[in-house]
Amino acid sequence: MTLKALGAAASILALAHTPPAIAQTSEAEDLAARFGARPTVLDISLSPSGAQIAYITSDNGTAELLYTIDLNGTAEPRLLSTLNEPDAELTECNWANEQWLVCEIIGFARVDGSTPIYYSRMLSIPAVEGEDPQLLTSRRSSRSYGIMQDGGSVVSLDVEGEENRILMTRQFLEEDTRGTRLANTDPGLGVEMVDVSRNRRRTVESPDEFASAYIADDNGEIRLKIRRLRNNVGRLTGETEYYYREAGSNRWNAFEGDLSGFRPIAVDAASNSAFGFQSRNGFDALYRVPLDGSATPELVLARDDVDVDGLIRIGRQQRVVGVTYATEKRQVEYFDPDLERLAGQLQDALPGNPLIGIADASADENTLLVVASSDVDPGMTYLLELDSMSMSPVLPFRDHVSELPMAPMRAITFPAADGTEIPGYLTMPTGAEGPIGAVVMPHGGPGARDEWGFDWMVQFLAARGYAVLQPNFRGSAGYGEDWFGRNGFQAWETAVGDVNDAGRWLVSEGIADPERLGVVGWSYGGYAALQSQVLNPDLYQAVVGIAPVTDLDLLVEQARAYTNFQVVRRFVGDGPHVDEGSPAENAESFQSPVLLFHGTDDINVDHEQSRRMENRLQNAGADVTYVEFDGYDHYLDHGEVRRDMLLAIDSFLAEHLGD
DSSP: OOOBOTTTTTHHHHHSOOOOOOOOOOHHHHHHHHHHSOOSOSEEEEOTTSSEEEEEEEOSSSEEEEEEEETTTTOOOEEEEEEEOTTEEEEEEEESSSSEEEEEEEEEEEETTTEEEEEEEEEEEESSTTOOOEEOSOOOOTTBOSOOOOOOOEEESOOTTOTTEEEEEEEEOOBOOTTOSOOOOOOEEEEEEEETTTOOEEEEEEEETTEEEEEEOTTSOEEEEEEEEEOTTSOEEEEEEEEEOOTTOOOOEEOOGGGTTOEEEEEETTTTEEEEEEEETTEEEEEEEETTTTOOOEEEEOOSSSOEEEEEEETTTTEEEEEEEESSSEEEEESSHHHHHHHHHHHHHSTTOOEEEEEEEOTTSSEEEEEEEETTEEEEEEEEETTTTEEEEEEESOGGGTTSOOOOEEEEEEEOTTSOEEEEEEEOOTTOOSSEEEEEOOOSOSSOOOOSSOOHHHHHHHHTTOEEEEEOOBTBSSSOHHHHTTHHHHTHHHHHHHHHHHHHHHHHTTSEEEEEEEEEEETHHHHHHHHHHHHOTTTOSEEEEESOOOOHHHHHHHTTTSTTHHHHHHHHOSSTHHHHTOGGGGGGGOOSOEEEEEETTOSSSOTHHHHHHHHHHHHTTOOEEEEEETTOOTTOOOHHHHHHHHHHHHHHHHHHHOO
């Protein structure tokens, strides 16, 4: 089996929607505009026949645009819909059938004018002319109590024998019973069968007040239910229960006993089993459990160095075809030998040995949407026809930077002060030799990790001449329970100590000039960047915090209005580490200049965290600059906002880390 016609049908790419051109100005402004721009492709999907593609792009600002391409026609992109709302974003679209797309909108609002929340809404959008979009989210009754944040999610795109119908969740709200016997008195999450063309619906799964998700098998039968428990005042306890059904049954059974820690995420109808994760020797491993009441788990894949953390699923039925985990690079092991062979052939055929992913598939899985990306390639989508083994490029994920040279990223380890080897990734400017200006960039989370691949901020800094080291400090996810430890807040000295040891290693290796060393972080990474001054105030000459946590006690207090308050409080914990681990409570330790950024609509980390940090640093006589972006959330996902932020960081680093 060989691959043919790779790159031969570039007409699809040439006809694809092109975002607005970026004006040529200074080198720094040009690079900031290009790397800060929103992706060309925000989401992409393939129709059941494989004859149409839908993709979401943007105007680089607040508008999202939904296009379709008829692959059997002119391949001319056709604009279906535009969402231009500053407080809402079109995030995802999937094909219900050849005529209708099911799309999700995520919006931002304030309850009673103060408490910020996200909400979702589902729409069906016609792919053919002459039909109007439908709001699939059930409308809130005037009798309802509470707020409908959850607008539903797709449980199955295919319901056997039911044309134009999908299964989707519904948040049922309790209703006022005065004057009627028809009011709903059973709140919670249920499932409805919804006609996407006429918005007719009927309940197929009664609401459960603790349910957070339902999972169907590849035949469209609901087989799993996930329940997140709450206390008597409606706050999450942190406990999660998982239930399953045997095929054809309406009875829910709990995973318990030896399976009490099993976290199912998919059901394979053919083998009548659930795939999920469970801890094994301190690392997450993939198990398969028969759904026949025998509760006998089968180990599918485990490792003794990293967590096995993902399933690979393809097609409309989300067929399970493999498992994934990250070592130095993201790895995929396919259960399907044909797909394993295909992935290897694609890696060999495409330049740079990229990571290969399957973004979508036709109903018969003969036509695949393939994504190839790497550290120096933000990603290209290809259309692959398996019967002819021909492949054509479709759309680049970041067309703004496609012609720019990129700096390669390589996996490294460095020793912490206690001798522990800390993994990370080093990106050197092309052709550079040390010692040069360098930046340590801790990731967010803290329950996250960096991986090998394209990073727009890393590439911008490298293009501006800085070496960038991303440490997966202790407290990061993906390396097992011991590595995560008590998390990066409760064990902040260990996590931040590793971040600072990353800077020392850059100097000891002759990569970084000790007088030109900075630290830049976002979210928890911003916290770690600031807290690095508390441990070692003379290590970094410039500190940048983007949407940082600065006061742990305030972080807990700001969660009080939400259902996850108890979860946040337990995660942060009690004790001396709360004050000692809060940069805002230790502003007198700071010696280096600080640059802060925050959006006023940030729900993840309230902007008051940065305002408090600015105030405390000013009172301590420290050098601090705070840039606030009005109306933007935690991710600052706007081309001009990110451009301005990158330019400000570039000027700040040039001033304090310059030659």
